[in-house]
Amino acid sequence: MLPLVGSFRDYFQKVKEAQELNKKVCGNCYNYDYDGYVFVNELEERMRPDYLTEYFPKYIAKHGVPKMRFHDLRHSCASLLLANGVPLKQIQEWLGHSDFSTTANIYAHLDYRSKISSAQAMEQGMLLPRSDDFGCRWEDVTEQGKIAEPDLNPIFD
Template sequence: MASSYQIGLTTGMRRGELLGLEWKNVNLEQGTIQVKQTVVYVNKQHIVKEPKTKNSVRTVTVPVSLIDELKKFKSVWKKDRFKVGDKWEGGEYEFLFSSWHGKPMHPSSITTWWNRFEKRYNLPHIRFHDLRHTSATLLINSGVHAKIISSRLGHADIRTTMNIYEHALQEADVEAANKFENLFGVNKKSRGLEA
């Protein structure tokens, strides 16, 4: 079933954006997620507010395999919501990730889930936020244009993406040079130009 870390890794969403994600913002037919709000915890209260910047309000396409998981997750979510009945405290909100009675989750809950997941599968420890960086790095190494990555992450400016992921971009540039080396090396050999 879809988890916060699957969505976090494939979309690059921030933790607060994941906590603020509602079913009305998930389009299972088009395979997109709209990032429209975030949940923060201040003075022992959950506050639903607009994302960090105007560019943080965005639509992100998700992998087809995740859509299938989200469909299963929504079915289970609806059954659980029905069981709660009049004990529901979520009001108008239908958060994907909430407490059993619909209230927003505390931000540390996602971190706790992630830490348990790492231990269960004997993964090296990284912060939950680092999934966002992993998402960007995987896209850079796959040759996705920096402007697309910047848009998926909700950065206000492509320069922010370039600055944060400079090291990964440099590695991708080295790989690009290696591809030329392989290309020219093969051509030289095939043309008998090798010394």
């Protein structure tokens, strides 16, 4: 079971209130077979199972949203949760994946923040050579801007 928070709770409370009003207005015509369902019409008849996937492309086109499938919202949800620091285990539970590896395999590549923290841990744990230990490769550039040929037969005094 997932918690209803903030605006989601408010929205579904309004849906419930509208359904209660519909019961009063429709009287005997109201279909109590699906009482308590969220996705029903004014007579409490269930929406067609394909309604959302059929209507979704029209909705996003109307609102200027880039073309996507309805299922892509699920991936967007997971990506947003991950980007906001929600652990993969919690995302697994939110998405309803029965196996953690499913969530990890699909979404772990999106966890850029953890890659940054891993890189920072490596930086703190590794001793890197001092930058002044490296010679400058441009020291051998002549005034004309050409790289000087190395002396293959140096004379040592």
